Amino acid sequence: MRVAIIGCGTMGHLHASMAASCGLRIIACGDKYKHSAKVLAEQYSAAASDDSMAVIADPEVDIVAICSPTPTHAGYAIAAAEAGKSIFCEKPFARTVQQCRDAMSAARKAKVKLFVAHVVRYFQEFEAMRAQLAAGKVGKPGFVKLYRGGLFPMGADGWFRDYEESGGVTLDSMIHDIDWLRYTFGDAERVFCQALRRSEPEAIDYSTATFRMKSGVIAKVIGTWAQPGGFRVETEICGDKGMIQFNSDETPIFTMKRTAPGETPSTIVPASPVPKSPYQLEWEEFIAWVRGTRQPRVTARDATEAVRMALAALESAETGKPVKL
Amino acid sequence: MARIGIMSFAHMHAYSYAACLDELVEAELIAIWDDNHSRGKKAAKQFNTAFVAELDKFLALDMQGVIVTSENVRHREMVEAAAAAGKWVLCEKPLAPTVADAKAVIAACRHAKVGLGTAFPVRYSIPMMAVRQMLKSGEYGEIYAASCTNNGQFPGGWFAKQALSGGGATMDHTVHAVDALRWMTGREITHVYSENGNLLRHGIDTDDVGSLHLEMEGGIQVSHVASWNRPKSFPTWGDVTFEIVCEKGVIRVDAFNQKISVYNDDAVRAEWAYWGGNPDLGLIQDFVAAVDERREPTVTGVDGLRAVEVTVAAYKSAAAGKMVRI
Structure with missing residues (x-):
């Protein structure tokens, strides 16, 4: 499974390394600051882009890991759901309860898995x-x-x-x-x-x-x-x-x-x-869910x-x- | 030489105060009165002093000051009797379980022109005094917020009987924190929100946990936990802690965290043996000096009243489910 990291700050770096140590490939990094995307992408020979929506839409991507600032979570999660990706979202889930509900219903409608990382x-x-x-x-x-x-x-x-x-x-x-x-x-x-x-x-x-x-x-x-x-x-x-x-x-x-x-x-x-880092444990549980049915x-x-x-x-x-x- | 008596050994702090009087060369424990005769006699024997069964006779003795360590609800009658007899009074905290009683106690002492002190030994804790100095120095700038705890083991007995204590853990363990906050910041508490309940100890009719939020003058936000949440197996009686958030840094103080850990196979628990200074000694020393100099003790009855006001407001808040203005 191939992962896109959206938001390449501290948590983007951490989750990229956890996904990688679970054997996943990081293929794309999106950040509104191209430089941040590049710094992370270089570590994994991944593509870098300042257009996160385009990264999410990339048909090569299976999993979208959302590590961007809180108010952007829901928008990316909804886009990822509509593109049929599995979603790993950093906490807090979203900035408002309505955004949480919108993201959940988008995931339900698209029948994709949406995980929020309460580590x-x-x-x-x-x-x-x-x-x-x-x-x-x-x-x-x-x-x-x-x-x-x-x-x-x-x-x-x-x-x-x-x-x-x-x-x-x-x-x-x-x-x-x-x-x-x-x-x-x-x-x-x-x-x-x-x-x-x-x-x-x-x-x-x-x-x-x-x-x-x-x-x-x-x-x-x-x-x-x-x-x-x-x-x-x-x-x-x-x-x-x-x-x-x-x-x-x-x-x-x-x-x-x-x-x-x-x-x-x-x-x-x-x-x-x-x-095992708790962050890796959450990735393992998320991946097991994506591959199978265990909640x-x-x-x-x-x-x-x-x-x-x-x-x-x-x-x-x-x-x-x-x-x- | 200040001649001091102790009224009632209902509160366990009486034993510590008696030991302090023993230790001070400038004071003498003249006599003990206790409505529980056998407890009073035992204490008199332990501290090698006289037991006087009748209150009149006790108060007629040649002594200048008394320490009142009865059940909370009886503070008022005892302080009033002592004041009427012209004795300086050091009253165990809380000064009283109600604002009316606390005010009456102050009025009685003013009327009789005797000094009245409230037993807040935290003011004599060396680490707490050091923290107060740090705050006063201005080195930490403005004080923004604090969170404090006064946790303890379950004292049982009258402490957990509403009719004698007037309240549970919130009554017992809010006043120290309130007084220390007022003393350290020089500000008054303006608002209180509180949640409390009987959640830990069985068969009692008082609360055993209180979670409080206070607002002080200048907008200082304070969180406080007043509890009897330490189990019997806990290595010490409890704690007094503060985390103080300031403009230029954070101060954390755990006032009694000067201890050695003791593991003894004859005991059911490990033990923290405290080796720091004894705050009670400073408190008693000040009272003895106040008696000697015919002045008010440093921690006054009004200080006691201020703490009672906050405690009473905490119960009001918990019952009403909203923030209460002092």
Whole structure:
């Protein structure tokens, strides 16, 4: 199967390498910046184009991997569906719930497979937490805290800094935890959220949300793009007979490079290598679905719900009122 | 030498305060009164002091100050009695479970011209004091947001009986964070949203988890978790943590994260043995000095009231399902 990468930034590079290590061929790269498309295309001897729609329409392409800025996802997904391609779409699924629905119905109509890459469902530590929960180690869960974040990402043109485009940390990053929350604890009843969304003097976003789940569980979800550096994930699940915690600061490897006198000392770089990257696991599951019938653990409907919940959180942040889901 | 008494050992902090009084050369624990006689007698024996069964006799003793560590709902009557007897009072937090009671407690002490302090030892935590200095220095610029936690193991007993505590984990574990936020930023809390519930501990009639969102003057956004979510097997009693997001950086503080890990085959759990400074000692030292100098304790009754207002508003918010203005 031959893959086209649409959007050749950080995620485009990552997904190209994951698709390639699954034995797929990257044959075309599309990005509105030709140079970005070229840089990635050269690594795979693929074609480069600044016309992503043309790349999607290429009859040689079997799979379209959408890694472009969020507001462009739905348009590319619909075009790919109409061209009969299988679709791998980076999260968030789309910028609005309507866009999610349009993309889903296009895929349904064209009978193509549409996968949204909620990679946290494939992270080993998150799977381990689900296994412990399922084994009853915390008893009945009552409180969950999920924390994620670090630097404010750049992105081409600094598009993440445009909150209208990216939805800030709430839509772009917290959505990981929002999806996992719903995956693990079911649907939410309502949400209250505070989100900083600052642009001046510097882009800083910090979002804290309380989701009340239909089960009664209270979940505090915190997303940060406020740190001058680093990246951290922290989770806590409390039940009536125990608690599970995870902290990404605790890694098996820390490295720090010696620098020449006078140079800025290098920062400590943590690493936690695993047998298979969660990104590769999601690609494997997606490919198995494309080839056969086995549904992946995350559906386009799940991804739509995650967008709906994240947008509800942003609505709450805007209005200062809890929002019913 | 300040002569101090303790009223009630219902709250476990009484044991720590008594130990602090023992440690301070400038103070003496004169006597203990407790409506639970056997508990009071035991404590008196433990701290080598007198137990006085009758409140009148206790308050007639030659002492200048008392520490009130009763059940929350009884703070008011005890502080009022102590104030009427002319004693300086250090009252365990929350100052009272209702705003009316908190105000009455303050009025009683003002009327009797005695000093009133609220027991917020977090202000005497060395790491917290260091963080406050960092914020005050201006090095981090404007404060934009914070998220804090005050988690704990389940205290059981009267803490989880509405009629005695006036509220559960939200009542128990919101006030420290509120006071620390006010103290660190110099700003007041203006709005509260809260979700709470009895989700973790069985057979109680109070909440055991609260997830709060506060808005402070200047638009500072604060997330807080007040809970009894630490299981019995957790290696320590709980935590007090803050992540403070500022213009020029982020400060994270885990106030009691100065510990050694202890693994002992006779215990059912691993243990974090704390080795940092004792915030209670600073709190008691200040109270003793206030008694001696006939001044208000540094952390006042009004500070206690401000924290009560936020806590009460949190319960109102949870019941009404909307943000509440203080």
